[in-house]
Amino acid sequence: MSGMPTGPYQDWAKQKLGFEYSDIQLLITALTHRSYVNEHRKSVSEHNERLEFLGDAVLELVVTDYLFQHYSEPEGILTSWRAALVNTISNAESGRELGYEPLVRMSKGEKHGSDRARRQILANAYEAVIGSIYLERGYDDAAAFIQKYTIVKLDKILAEGSWRDPKSHLQEISQQVDSATPVYKVLSEEGPDHDKVFTLGAYVNDTLMGKGIGSSKQSAQQEAAKAALEAYAKQKSAKSD
Numbered sequence: 001m002s003g004m005p006t007g008p009y010q011d012w013a014k015q016k017l018g019f020e021y022s023d024i025q026l027l028i029t030a031l032t033h034r035s036y037v038n039e040h041r042k043s044v045s046e047h048n049e050r051l052e053f054l055g056d057a058v059l060e061l062v063v064t065d066y067l068f069q070h071y072s073e074p075e076g077i078l079t080s081w082r083a084a085l086v087n088t089i090s091n092a093e094s095g096r097e098l099g100y101e102p103l104v105r106m107s108k109g110e111k112h113g114s115d116r117a118r119r120q121i122l123a124n125a126y127e128a129v130i131g132s133i134y135l136e137r138g139y140d141d142a143a144a145f146i147q148k149y150t151i152v153k154l155d156k157i158l159a160e161g162s163w164r165d166p167k168s169h170l171q172e173i174s175q176q177v178d179s180a181t182p183v184y185k186v187l188s189e190e191g192p193d194h195d196k197v198f199t200l201g202a203y204v205n206d207t208l209m210g211k212g213i214g215s216s217k218q219s220a221q222q223e224a225a226k227a228a229l230e231a232y233a234k235q236k237s238a239k240s241d
Contacts, residue, residue: 008103016098021136030128031100033121035107048128055131059086062146084163085150088123094149095122114195116215166225173232174204182228184221187211202228
């Protein structure tokens with residue numbers, strides 16, 4: 001770590017977390033991707049995966065405890081709410097809000113990687129940062145951080161119903177409104193076998209209700225279902241105006 005400039009990391013910690021690390025290496029490691037270590041084996045030996053492992057457990061415990069203490073819904077529903085709060089998309093959004101992407105150390109190849117790959121890196125770093133806070137400041141400070149950047153999203157998730165499986169929810173809505181079951185069709189398939197990108201359409205009564213893009217047909221279906229649900233919500237809003 002000799003020669004590593006720590007100023008930007010401490011500045012970020014003071015601005016976003018409200019404290020300085022007594023061991024700034026914790027934060028630097030939390031923001032170090034495995035690919036960076038592979039490129040700098042002589043000077044860097046540790047990446048963020050162990051901190052990510054720790055932070056993932058802390059994140060899940062804090063969110064689980066909050067839901068248990070504040071809601072009386074059955075286990076299945078609470079599990080779905082928790083999954084919506086701590087998934088890759090949610091964690092990556094928190095990472096972007098925190099603005100640490102310029103501080104993430106990654107290989108030159110990863111810096112120019114796909115949006116999907118960068119989102120995963122941001123999400124993993126978010127969990128690693130939680131791990132670093134837990135080690136530096138303890139459970140209560142880690143829980144406060146999670147409250148501010150993760151649990152705060154719960155009201156929106158519940159209001160939008162985004163915690164529900166989009167495909168199942170779309171099937172309920174389409175049957176209620178149009179007496180029809182959605183059909184998913186592949187619209188395009190691009191990229192090499194190891195990095196495919198699929199675009200699928202969600203059709204109801206042969207009408208395209210939404211498009212979705214994903215790294216698998218299943219994920220593209222989920223995105224198409226989300227887009228179709230938004231279309232139904234707009235239809236409902238237009239009728240009520």
